[in-house]
Amino acid sequence: MQKKKVQIRKYYFPEPKNTERIFWTKHSKEKMRFYGLSENKLKRLILNPSRIEEGIAPKTIAIMQTAGTKKRPTEIWLMYQKSGKKIKIITAWRYPTISPKSKEIPIPRDILTELKL
Numbered sequence: 001m002q003k004k005k006v007q008i009r010k011y012y013f014p015e016p017k018n019t020e021r022i023f024w025t026k027h028s029k030e031k032m033r034f035y036g037l038s039e040n041k042l043k044r045l046i047l048n049p050s051r052i053e054e055g056i057a058p059k060t061i062a063i064m065q066t067a068g069t070k071k072r073p074t075e076i077w078l079m080y081q082k083s084g085k086k087i088k089i090i091t092a093w094r095y096p097t098i099s100p101k102s103k104e105i106p107i108p109r110d111i112l113t114e115l116k117l
Contacts, residue, residue, distance in 0.1 A: 014039070021087060027114060028089045035094040037076065042092055045078050055079045056107055057115055060090060064099070073098050077107075091115070 016024045016032070016039040024039075032042070049063035056062070060081050068074035075095040081088045091111055 021085060023086065023088045025088065025090055028091050031092050031111070035076075035092065037092055037094065041076070042078055042089065045076060046080070046087065049078075051101070055081075055090075056112075057081075057090065064095075066098075067094070075099055079107075 013033050015029060016022075018024055022043070032038070045063060045065045048065070050066055051064040053062045053064075054060075057079065060079050062077060062079045064075050064077050066073065067076050075098065076092070077095055078092045079090045081090060093108055093111060095108075
């Protein structure tokens with residue numbers, strides 16, 4: 001069975017499938033498309049994060065991995081909720097610079113407004 005594909009900027013973005021271990025929310029799929037993040041990239045982030053912090057939403061975990069170049073460093077953030085062996089991916093985003101450590105996670109305003117709805 002083929003994955004559903006959505007055309008974004010001259011290339012196709014394969015939509016991630018829910019498995020018995022990982023559940024992708026609609027919000028996370030939209031943000032993956034917006035920031036150009038692949039399913040495999042986010043799965044690697046879950047397995048090998050550079051930093052782990054408490055998420056801004058209740059009972060969530062936020063993880064980060066560095067990306068980009070030395071001149072233009074970026075970070076890829078992922079917020080998920082774990083219940084037993086199942087992981088529910090809530091959102092993912094790309095932060096344009098290096099975020100400060102051990103402070104509140106810098107979440108873009110558009111994501112915060114969508115989470116509060």
